[in-house]
Amino acid sequence: MSEATAKRRVRRSVTAAAKPEVGALAILGGAPLFQSPKSTSNLVRPDFERFLRYAEPLFAPGGAGGDAIVALMERRFAEFHRARHCIAFANGFWALVSAIKTLALPGRSELVMPSLTYRRMADVAAWAGLKPRFCEVDPRSLAAGPREMEACIGEETALLLAVHPIVNCCDAAGLTALARRRGLPILFDSVESVYEWVGEGKVGAFGDAECFSLHASKLINGFEGGYVTTGDAAVAARLAMARDLGRDAAGHTVYAVGINSRLSPIHAAMALAGLDALDDQVAHNRRIYESYRKALAGFAGIRLLAFDERHPTSFKNIVVELTRDWPLSRADTIAILNAEGVLARAYYHPALHRKHMAYPHVPAELPLTDALAERFILMPSGHFIEPVDVERIVALLGLLAADAEEIAARLAAKRAA
Numbered sequence: 023m024s025e026a027t028a029k030r031r032v033r034r035s036v037t038a039a040a041k042p043e044v045g046a047l048a049i050l051g052g053a054p055l056f057q058s059p060k061s062t063s064n065l066v067r068p069d070f071e072r073f074l075r076y077a078e079p080l081f082a083p084g085g086a087g088g089d090a091i092v093a094l095m096e097r098r099f100a101e102f103h104r105a106r107h108c109i110a111f112a113n114g115f116w117a118l119v120s121a122i123k124t125l126a127l128p129g130r131s132e133l134v135m136p137s138l139t140y141r142r143m144a145d146v147a148a149w150a151g152l153k154p155r156f157c158e159v160d161p162r163s164l165a166a167g168p169r170e171m172e173a174c175i176g177e178e179t180a181l182l183l184a185v186h187p188i189v190n191c192c193d194a195a196g197l198t199a200l201a202r203r204r205g206l207p208i209l210f211d212s213v214e215s216v217y218e219w220v221g222e223g224k225v226g227a228f229g230d231a232e233c234f235s236l237h238a239s240k241l242i243n244g245f246e247g248g249y250v251t252t253g254d255a256a257v258a259a260r261l262a263m264a265r266d267l268g269r270d271a272a273g274h275t276v277y278a279v280g281i282n283s284r285l286s287p288i289h290a291a292m293a294l295a296g297l298d299a300l301d302d303q304v305a306h307n308r309r310i311y312e313s314y315r316k317a318l319a320g321f322a323g324i325r326l327l328a329f330d331e332r333h334p335t336s337f338k339n340i341v342v343e344l345t346r347d348w349p350l351s352r353a354d355t356i357a358i359l360n361a362e363g364v365l366a367r368a369y370y371h372p373a374l375h376r377k378h379m380a381y382p383h384v385p386a387e388l389p390l391t392d393a394l395a396e397r398f399i400l401m402p403s404g405h406f407i408e409p410v411d412v413e414r415i416v417a418l419l420g421l422l423a424a425d426a427e428e429i430a431a432r433l434a435a436k437r438a439a
Contacts, residue, residue, distance in 0.1 A: 044421070044432070047362070048358075048363075049361035050433075050436065054361060055362040055414060055418060056414075058363070059363040059364075060364055060365060061365050061402060061406065062339070062404070064240060064243065064404040065243070065404055065406060066243050066296065066299075066404065068299055069298075072295040072299075073291055073294075073295040076290075076291035076292075076294045076295055077288060077291035080287055080288070080291075087287070088286075091294075095293055098294060099251070102297065103224060103232075104223065104224045105227045107252050109249060109262050109265065110249045110290060111248045111249060111250065112246070112248070112285055113236075113248050113283075117233045117248035117249060117250050117283075118233045118248075119146055119149045119150045120250070120261055120264040121209050122150035124260045124264055125208075127179075127180045127206070127207065130179060131152060132153050132155045132384065133153065133154055133180060133182075134155050134174045134182050135155070136157055136158075136166035136170070136185055136391075137157070137158075137375040137376075137386065137388055137391050138164060138370050138373050138391045138395060139211075139370055140185070140370070141377075144156075144379060144383065148379075148383075152180055153384055154383045155174050156373075156375040156384070157388075158390050159391060161390060163192060164394065165184075165185065165190075166185065168196040168197055168200040171197065171200060172200055179204075179206060182208040183211060184211070184229070185210070186210065186213075186214055187214070188339045189327045189339055189341050190327075190329060191215050191218050192210075195223075197228075209229060210225075210229050213234055213235040214339065216241045217300065217336035217338075218335050218336065230254060231250050231254075232250065232252070233248065234249050234251070235247070236293050241303070242300065243292065243293075245288070247289040248285075263276065264283075268280025303336075304337060307336055307404075310403055310409065311337040311340065311403075313413070314340055314342075314401070317412055318342070321416070321419070322423065323345055323423055324344060324345065325343040341398055341399070343397050344397055349426035352396060352399065354430070355399070355422065356368060359418070364401075364402055366399050366400060367400050368398070369397075371395045375391070376392070401415070402415065
């Protein structure tokens with residue numbers, strides 16, 4: 023297909039999606055494409071009547087029903103993940119901190135973790151009293167695998183923190199085997215892989231423990247909250263004490279690691295309602311993913327990260343890679359999209375080893391991570407996105423590709439003014 027033919031096709035697509043020409047782009051002073059912004063967060067609202075039914079014990083005589091709601095949530099989520107134990111926390115941050123402090127080998131100072139990950143992950147390590155040592159990731163999975171993590175193991179390694187990427191999963195079985203072979207504990211940050219399976223089983227039952235979030239942006243919305251799954255009864259007992267000021271079931275302080283990070287029963291009730299409707303949500307996510315895949319098929323300059331459909335997946339997040347054929351910078355692309363109400367964002371940028379840290383850490387040079395941190399965009403998805411929105415977003419991308427030279431010139435002139 024010639025360039026001229028491609029541009030005509032793009033412009034027809036843009037017209038069909040009711041998108042005006044370059045001069046009417048919102049970043050150049052026009053009205054935004056979406057009056058209601060399209061987010062990358064899930065933001066699903068579980069059925070309200072179902073939530074009220076789960077919350078009903080809170081209003082029983084004596085007011086002791088809250089503990090029962092949280093206990094039910096822990097049982098249900100343990101069953102869902104095929105894990106023996108689930109311990110609920112006030113949020114994912116304290117779930118991670120408590121799990122790190124519980125699992126880390128005493129007398130050692132370093133936590134091995136990828137740099138291409140959640141923006142606060144190094145802060146989590148610091149809160150837990152460990153120095154992050156950053157490792158590379160596999161360029162295909164965008165996750166740290168056994169080879170990358172083993173390269174960073176040393177005498178000061180207290181814990182391996184493996185992180186599932188936003189799309190698909192890391193090599194959970196391989197990383198667990200590495201930890202066992204090296205005599206190290208391993209914790210999985212699985213907040214983006216709640217529904218997922220890998221070849222060896224369901225996420226939630228690997229390693230020494232796995233952490234999850236119940237934030238509104240995640241697959242299961244509990245307003246806020248988090249939880250940890252584990253197959254080890256002793257680890258579960260220590261985690262339960264850690265979230266309850268270090269106290270045992272009798273109220274005695276027996277564990278030095280502890281804060282008040284108990285999950286509110288209201289959050290547990292909402293999480294249970296969300297769990298009940300999870301299959302419907304996944305079906306919606308799949309429709310959105312298929313819409314992106316169809317719209318971006320053969321699209322020069324943008325590659326959709328495909329989900330591994332050999333195993334169950336939630337299809338929750340949409341990530342695209344800007345290839346060498348894409349004519350605009352990622353920064354300009356995101357700025358244009360954001361102005362139109364398309365709240366796309368850079369994928370894990372900057373990488374953590376490039377951020378200023380006012381706490382101890384191990385400096386690292388990670389050229390592959392540096393390169394990958396410049397190429398990917400997280401696109402709108404979740405409860406408030408419909409296939410027609412995807413068509414309009416991709417038509418907008420088509421306009422950017424077809425008229426990139428004019429757009430770049432106008433942006434430069436605007437900046438110079």
